[in-house]
Amino acid sequence: xxxxxxxxxxxxxxxxxxxxxxxxxxxxxxxxxxxxxxxxxxxxxxxxxxxxxxxxxxxxxxxxxxxxxxxxxxxxxxxxxxxxxxxxxxxxxxxxxxxxxxxxxxxxxxxxxxxxxxxxxxxxxxxxxxxxxxxxxxxxxxxxxxxxxxxxxxxxxxxxxxxxxxxxxxxxxxxxxxxxxxxxxxxxxxxxxxxxxxxxxxxxxxxxxxxxxxxxxxxxxxxxxxxxxxxxxxxxxxxxxxxxxxxxxxxxxxxxxxxxxxxxxxxxxxxxxxxxxxxxxxxxxxxxxxxxxxxxxxxxxxxxxxxxxxxxxxxxxxxxxxxxxxxxxxxxxxxxxxxxxxxxxxxxxxxxxxxxxxxxxxxxxxxxxxxxxxxxxxxxxxxxxxxxxxxxxxxxxxxxxxxxxxxxxxxxxxxxxxxxxxxxxxxxxxxxxxxxxxxxxxxxxxxxxxxxxxxxxxxxxxxxxxxxxxxxxxxxxxxxxxxxxxxxxxxxxxxxxxxxxxxxxxxxxxxxxxxxxxxxxxxxxxxxxxxxxxxxxxxxxxxxxxxxxxxxxxxxxxxxxxxxxxxxxxxxxxxxxxxxxxxxxxxxxxxxxxxxxxx
RNA sequence: CGGGAUGUAGCGCAGCUUGGUAGCGCGCCUGCUUUGGGAGCAGGAUGCCGUCAGUUCGAAUCUGGCCAUCCCGACCA
Numbered sequence: 001x002x003x004x005x006x007x008x009x010x011x012x013x014x015x016x017x018x019x020x021x022x023x024x025x026x027x028x029x030x031x032x033x034x035x036x037x038x039x040x041x042x043x044x045x046x047x048x049x050x051x052x053x054x055x056x057x058x059x060x061x062x063x064x065x066x067x068x069x070x071x072x073x074x075x076x077x078x079x080x081x082x083x084x085x086x087x088x089x090x091x092x093x094x095x096x097x098x099x100x101x102x103x104x105x106x107x108x109x110x111x112x113x114x115x116x117x118x119x120x121x122x123x124x125x126x127x128x129x130x131x132x133x134x135x136x137x138x139x140x141x142x143x144x145x146x147x148x149x150x151x152x153x154x155x156x157x158x159x160x161x162x163x164x165x166x167x168x169x170x171x172x173x174x175x176x177x178x179x180x181x182x183x184x185x186x187x188x189x190x191x192x193x194x195x196x197x198x199x200x201x202x203x204x205x206x207x208x209x210x211x212x213x214x215x216x217x218x219x220x221x222x223x224x225x226x227x228x229x230x231x232x233x234x235x236x237x238x239x240x241x242x243x244x245x246x247x248x249x250x251x252x253x254x255x256x257x258x259x260x261x262x263x264x265x266x267x268x269x270x271x272x273x274x275x276x277x278x279x280x281x282x283x284x285x286x287x288x289x290x291x292x293x294x295x296x297x298x299x300x301x302x303x304x305x306x307x308x309x310x311x312x313x314x315x316x317x318x319x320x321x322x323x324x325x326x327x328x329x330x331x332x333x334x335x336x337x338x339x340x341x342x343x344x345x346x347x348x349x350x351x352x353x354x355x356x357x358x359x360x361x362x363x364x365x366x367x368x369x370x371x372x373x374x375x376x377x378x379x380x381x382x383x384x385x386x387x388x389x390x391x392x393x394x395x396x397x398x399x400x401x402x403x404x405x406x407x408x409x410x411x412x413x414x415x416x417x418x419x420x421x422x423x424x425x426x427x428x429x430x431x432x433x434x435x436x437x438x439x440x441x442x443x444x445x446x447x448x449x450x451x452x453x454x455x456x457x458x459x460x461x462x463x464x465x466x467x468x469x470x471x472x473x474x475x476x477x478x479x480x481x482x483x484x485x486x487x488x489x490x491x492x493x494x495x496x497x498x499x500x501x502x503x504x505x506x507x508x509x510x511x512x513x514x515x516x517x518x519x520x521x522x523x524x525x526x527x528x529x530x531x532x533x534x535x536x537x538x539x540x541x542x543x544x545x546x547x548x549x550x551x552x553x554x555x556x557x558x559x560x561x562x563x564x565x566x567x568x569x570x571x572x573x574x575x576x577x578x579x580x581x582x583x584x585x586x587x588x589x590x591x592x593x594x595x596x597x598x599x
Numbered sequence: 600c601g602g603g604a605u606g607u608a609g610c611g612c613a614g615c616u617u618g619g620u621a622g623c624g625c626g627c628c629u630g631c632u633u634u635g636g637g638a639g640c641a642g643g644a645u646g647c648c649g650u651c652a653g654u655u656c657g658a659a660u661c662u663g664g665c666c667a668u669c670c671c672g673a674c675c676a
Binding site: 009011013015016017034036037111143158162212213309332436439476477508540541542547558560561 | 634668
């Protein structure tokens with residue numbers, strides 16, 4: 001590419017619309033332009049980067065025997081109705097762009113493709129002899145994100161690699177899942193990224209085991225908890241750990257005490273001069289299921305701990321059948337307005353006990369019984385402090401069973417930095433920020449059962465296909481690479497995904513010798529398969545150097561002063577190290593550098 | 600959706616308090632000089648001041664509605 005003939009525009013000032021370094025740099029360096037909220041044009045340089053990433057993803061997927069295909073982005077509602085996800089994906093918090101066509105058919109733009117691929121499998125897979133299968137595609141996905149953010153990090157249209165595997169049994173699924181975990185590690189390593197694979201919540205997609213691949217960067221949207229020995233890493237929303245030991249209660253007998261203006265743990269510990277870990281905190285939630293049923297949930301947890309709402313949602317999801325529902329669609333701490341719809345009389349917020357009566361709920365508005373859950377941290381307390389169910393009063397020295405029935409025990413606590421690890425209590429939990437670029441799931445039979453995708457076993461019986469699914473955010477990955485690798489002058493692309501490997505800067509285009517040398521190298525390098533840009537613009541040298549640094553091409557050749565001794569200057573972007581190399585040797589040297597950095 | 604902010608030239612911003620012919624820097628165009636880290640001088644072009652309504656003799660400026668974008672929360676590759 002000759003820059004003099006390219007649509008190449010860099011910005012000297014930081015665009016106001018961008019917040020994080022990678023977003024600013026991609027805009028400034030002319031890689032992307034915003035078209036609408038969460039919608040970006042991938043300009044020629046960006047498209048080359050994306051294709052580099054795609055190639056690596058394809059190679060690693062193909063190496064596992066997965067087969068590339070391409071599924072429609074426009075999807076009929078029918079399929080989503082069969083899987084039971086139409087309503088949850090289109091209503092209220094729904095993330096799917098859905099509309100009606102001119103024949104009054106309901107259709108949607110694919111946010112993901114479980115339904116489509118399962119329909120294909122239902123049609124095509126008949127026998128265990130055809131299993132396992134793993135199909136993947138790389139295409140744009142559409143998601144009506146509530147808040148698009150940070151450029152390509154969270155777009156409403158973005159490029160994703162999604163793969164779906166089909167198996168006769170769980171063992172086969174686990175095998176492919178492990179292969180995918182290896183393939184994902186290979187992809188990210190080859191893209192030159194520092195990353196960590198972490199245990200994850202499987203969320204709305206459903207299923208059992210799941211791991212996320214996190215690119216480590218401060219601008220990440222996720223918290224990763226891990227131990228220094230490398231034995232444990234998990235998304236904070238999934239993480240488990242040993243809580244700090246509770247301080248022994250200073251109370252010995254059950255008493256109701258006046259605790260004016262003590263509606264928070266902090267105030268209460270000050271008034272009672274006790275430890276937060278001696279308190280049973282009771283948090284009220286309002287859960288909504290897909291059939292419209294609203295359930296009031298009272299979670300009791302130790303005072304120094306926090307409820308993890310993801311874990312809580314999963315617990316409530318397991319109980320959906322108790323309410324004749326399939327899934328939970330909402331979980332909130334009700335505000336006074338939400339609460340006014342179902343309370344019989346004002347609740348003593350901040351002073352609730354685990355035993356508050358079901359009669360505080362107005363009959364007929366929500367389910368009559370409050371669902372009571374207790375976190376393990378609170379269940380093991382004795383002589384604890386808790387609310388007295390009337391404002392300004394708490395109970396001290398309370399005990400489960402004698403004072404309150406012990407509710408169902410669950411793990412809904414948030415793991416914290418500094419907690420001890422479960423696998424080895426001598427290890428403490430540390431934290432880092434991560435950008436989720438990949439996620440692999442063991443789905444099981446959720447979709448195949450719902451959609452009737454079955455196969456015939458060796459024994460001649462019919463069974464639902466066992467499925468896995470595996471995603472990579474290709475466009476997010478590309479931006480994550482920038483977030484992880486830049487300096488004050490601009491982007492520093494890992495060599496493997498740089499749009500070009502070499503840029504030749506001609507300091508003075510009116511100097512015939514400089515131009516001739518540059519032309520010669522440009523032709524030679526490209527002919528040798530080294531992707532090279534020629535900056536032959538009629539600009540001053542300083543402008544060219546600044547732009548070369550900004551767009552982050554790994555190696556820069558300058559056909560300047562040193563030409564007099566038959567040499568050109570070669571500068572490595574990442575280190576800024578410069579050396580003069582005789583023209584005939586340039587190709588060999590750069591080739592070896594590229595080989596060394598791509599590995 | 601709740602909370603916060605912003606919309607003025609391609610980009611970054613001032614002007615608005617106190618209404619009176621729309622400005623600065625960068626970029627862009629022309630010419631001359633310059634030519635190794637975002638050049639200098641001279642000349643030039645570019646605006647429905649987000650949008651609709653209201654107040655007023657007069658609105659970028661005051662008032663109200665709407666729209667869009669960004670940031671903080673719930674969602675996710």
